[in-house]
Amino acid sequence: MKIKILLGGAVLAALSFNALGQGTPGPTGQGEVSYKNDVYPLIYDYCLNCHSPGGKGYNKSGLDMRTYEGLMKGTKFGPVVKPGDPETSTFIMLLEGRANPALRMPAGINGSLYKQHITTLRKWVHQGAKNN
Numbered sequence: 052m053k054i055k056i057l058l059g060g061a062v063l064a065a066l067s068f069n070a071l072g073q074g075t076p077g078p079t080g081q082g083e084v085s086y087k088n089d090v091y092p093l094i095y096d097y098c099l100n101c102h103s104p105g106g107k108g109y110n111k112s113g114l115d116m117r118t119y120e121g122l123m124k125g126t127k128f129g130p131v132v133k134p135g136d137p138e139t140s141t142f143i144m145l146l147e148g149r150a151n152p153a154l155r156m157p158a159g160i161n162g163s164l165y166k167q168h169i170t171t172l173r174k175w176v177h178q179g180a181k182n183n
């Protein structure tokens with residue numbers, strides 16, 4: 052309960068910060084992570100090869116990450132992003148190797164994503180996975 056209140060405060064603070072037009076603090080600061088500027092470029096670099104039509108990941112799971120809508124729609128079994136809840140979002144669990152160690156994304160790339168990238172994606176989900 053307490054955590055939720057704190058979180059709400061953080062999101063509100065981030066929102067009003069942006070509303071004041073004081074610039075974008077970026078994913079490493081206290082500010083809001085942007086889908087367009089922070090999240091999509093990572094997806095583009097690390098995921099789209101396989102997660103767009105014709106790719107292995109798309110063919111097997113149905114997850115098409117070319118658009119925000121595609122990402123939020125998830126796989127043929129359902130959503131992989133739960134806004135506000137990185138702990139149970141498959142999208143984050145797979146990156147952190149928590150779902151199934153054999154199924155770590157991006158698949159087939161040694162060492163997977165850099166920690167700071169995962170932190171950015173996790174933060175974005177935490178902040179509500181907005182199309183911002």
Ligand code: HEC
Nearest residue numbers: 097098101107108111112114126131141142156157158159
């Ligand atoms: C080399 C190809 C490849 C790359 C790159 C890749 N994936 Fe995947 N992904 C797959 C395959 C194949 C599956 C289906 C796995 C299965 O069902 O056995 C999959 C499935 C998934 C799933 C759904 C798992 C489920 O619940 O069924 C998610 C979420 C996912 N990938 C996220 C990502 C993210 C995020 C990235 C980029 C950081 C990424 N993938 C990069 C191949 C890839």
